[in-house]
Amino acid sequence: LEAGGACSMQVEKKLDNLKEKGEQSKERVSSDTSLCTLAFPSISTADFQFDLEKASEVIVDAATDFVQKHDNVRLVLVDLSQKSRILSLVKDKAAKKSFDSSRFFTFVGDITQLHSKGGLQCNVIANAANWRLKPGGGGVNAAIFNAAGEALQHATKECADTLRPGNSVAVPLPSTSPLHQQEGVTHVIHVLGPNMNPMRPDCLKNDYTKGCNVLREAYNSVFENFASIAR
Ligand code: AR6
Known part of the structure; x- marks a missing residue:
């Protein structure tokens, strides 16, 4: 894929430059902004009412496992407010683990305006x-579909009609989309998390054994789709 090609080329170029200068490349490249980067929201913890403490554990485990297994990629958990509880929980839990913190970190901002x-x-x-992959509905889904414009709706329809909880689908974002043009986003990965909200479909009714498994599957699915793009 185009984005993957571009990313790996940039990293290789950087490595060559560093080799020419005779510098140790590994540390430098891992903190470099040319790394392929995935920004992701905390799945299921707002409208889907998933417990934040439990979600933070799943996020830290899934993300640290992933960055330890994959080079040349970065994961960034994003939320809108400085006061975000999920960001603090994740930061606290991640601080207790040993991994390269330039490759997984938290960031305050609107996911549609990060650049x-x-x-x-x-x-x-x-x-x-x-589950219907429809625009609107509030939360991060509405924000992303609004910012990306109709191009994302069309591109999404070409990839999938529905999603099961725990699954994701990677959609290449056409270069006509404002989100592509202004923010440099080349792909959107839609993911359906576990739902604990009785007003939404497939409510798990506080079954957190199942819920945590489905949430972990959801993150693994997003990260694997991201790895294929980055390759
Ligand atoms: N930028 C970054 N993070 C955001 C943004 C944004 N623009 N907007 C919200 N968040 P939610 P869910 C954070 O409710 O719980 C939708 O209507 C938010 O603070 O968007 O998985 C869909 O259509 C929270 O931390 O997703 C589904 O039906 C996180 O994003 C349902 O809600 C997720 O909040 C999915 O519910």
Whole structure:
């Protein structure tokens, strides 16, 4: 895929430059912004009412496992507010683990304006979607579909009609989309998380054994889709 090609080329170029200068490349490259980067929201913890403490554990485990197994990628958990409880929980739990913290970190900002407002270049963003993959509905789903325009709706329809809880689908974002043009986002990965809200479909009724498994599957699915794009 185009984005993957571009990402790996940039990293290789960087490595060559560093080799020419005779520098040790590994540390430098891992903190470099040309790394393929996935920005993702905390799946299921707002409208789907998933417990934040339990979600934070799943996020830290899934993300640290992933960055330890994959080179040349970065994961960034994003939320809108400085006061975000999920971001603090994840930061606290991640601080207790040993991994390269330049490859998984938290960031405060709107996931649709990370480059223009936050100065953070993310090639790929994840969306906490609904099972019908429809725009609107509030939360991060509405924000992403609004920012990406109709191009995302069309591209999404070409990839999938529905999603099961725990699954995700990677959609290449056409270059006509404002989100592509202004923010440099080349792919949106829609993911459906476990739902604990009785007013939404497939409510798990507080079954957190199942819920945590489905949430872990959801993150693994997003990260694997991201790895294929980055390759
Ligand atoms: N940028 C970054 N993070 C955001 C943004 C944004 N623009 N907007 C919300 N968040 P939610 P869910 C954070 O409710 O719980 C939808 O209507 C938010 O603070 O969007 O998985 C869909 O259609 C929270 O931390 O997703 C589904 O039906 C996180 O994103 C349903 O809600 C997820 O909140 C999915 O519910």
